[in-house]
Amino acid sequence: MKTHAGRWLVALCVLMFCAAAAVLASGWQTGLSNQVNSQILWQLQLPLTITAVITGAALSVSGASLQVVLRNPLADPGIIGISSGASLVAAFVLILAPQALVDHLPYTLPVACFTGALFSTWLIYRLSVRLRGINTAVILAGIAITTLTSAIMGWLYLFADAQSMRNLTFWIMGSLHQADAWVLLVSAPIIVLSLLIIGRNATALNVLYTGDLTAKSAGVDPDRLKLTIMIACALAVGAAVAIAGSIAFLGLLVPHYLRLVIGHNNRYLLPASAVTGATILLLVALISEWVPFAALPVSMVTATIGGPLLLFAMVKGQLK
Template sequence: MPGRGGVLGGLGLGCAGMVALIAASTLASDLAHDLKWHIFTSLQLPLILTAALTGAVLTVSAATLQVVLRNPLADPGIIGVTSGASLVAAVLILTAPVVMAEHFYYLLPLGCFVGAMASTWFIYRLARKLQQATVAVILAGIAIATLSGAVIAWLYLFSDAQSLRNLTFWLMGSLYQADGTILVVAGPIMLVSCVVQIRAAKALNWLYAGDHAAIAAGVSPQKIIQRSLLAASVGVGAAVSVAGSIAFLGLLVPHLLRLALGFDNRLILPASALCGALFLLTVGAATEWLGVITLPVSMITATLGGPLLLWAIYRGQWR
């Protein structure tokens, strides 16, 4: 029979083994929890914030531009706002020197703001000069988009293969390019842009009745237009810097909402922001669910949005 010391030693070893097993299990659990938390904060949370903020600001900016320019086709992508931002972003991505890499996360949003505001200012001046002629504004936007595409094509000739691949994918839109650093800069700007435009909804309603009616109601058309254009262009610039060029979203969502809710901007603008955010969140969730490849966002929005917009146009004409 083993002595008392042997029994106590065995019990001690058993207890030590149990403690070691519990400690190892706790450590593994903590490591798994830390890994899950790291994945959430580094990958999933930026994806959620990028999709929600980008979808909201693109759709509410499109709804605002359609009222300000008196043009139902005034989508940031169609009238050249996105193209101006994309052009500056492409120049920075392909030509920024190595010494600027440290500050690139701050330079990219700033460059997109400059490009978006420059193209918006040009379109606004042209619209005023031509008294908001629908065809002229659309043609000007096409001209800006074509010129921007031509400059980017010339840049392609002087860039390496990896830069070209990154730029091509970026220009087609992606929810996976942003991280915490760039979202800290661009995220609040997109949020403020949405808030400013939604707060101006009541004043934008007076623009439907014309400048004289707006002035009689105490609303300055020129000030509200300039403020709305500034907020929209800054918001679109921030969205492009975060997610690249995303097509069709701003044209689709406000059009569907106006068919369903009417033309009161107090409803249309917040509903546009909410539905745009939900739309891109759904796209991001679908991409995550597929789990095989990262699809360009513009390809998905165009594939889903094209048939929906055709149906909405047909439904509106039928009514």
């Protein structure tokens, strides 16, 4: 099993490296001066690549760990409301905040997204404690939170001017082209730190498969572990939403299909989820670079691919 999972990890790393190289090379245009090509690389292609890598890793690892903590294969930052909570607070900042905050978006947007993600995570955590053993109810509560935030964001459209409406559409559809060096400088360290915290608890998450009582007998505090993982997921997802908006299905389907291939051991599943999620968004970025007339909304692409895959998994009885 270790050899099998290790081979998959190596293959995924090679694929991610090739995809990243292709994205960086896609902006290199012959016939332009070296200075122009250098600006394209450092100001456009490199931020795009970093955004795709850290966003894909954050969403996929968060989904994989939440599915263990909530004991439900449908747990996903988007479905249970973490992403929508982050997007809602960001929408308030974009539309209703005073100009002083809008002028400092590289700093205010990550803080706004963290706040929304943490609040949504707190609600989900309290519900999971109150509805212990009724995991379907937790997922339904998350769907209710997502629906409510979508409705509020719809009402915000009534107060938005043309520019604010375009910015708000970005949060709904997702984009890899919006983040610049300043936003990445604030958000990227938060994502990396959160993923390291989750990865450090991979063995404890394996123990959690056996139930809370068995985990306690093995020296793991399940309540503390769940709280730690959910806070780390909230920070990672909040930072991801701050730089790329809301992206659907990635955190749900990547860990699900990886479990079918390499098993449930989180020591391998979490890094494989990070590499796979990063690779998928790199491929989406590459496809977007090839489309000459528009930058494709990321959530539209992931939903187009993820929707049929989710239905296929349900028909096959894989989501139980």
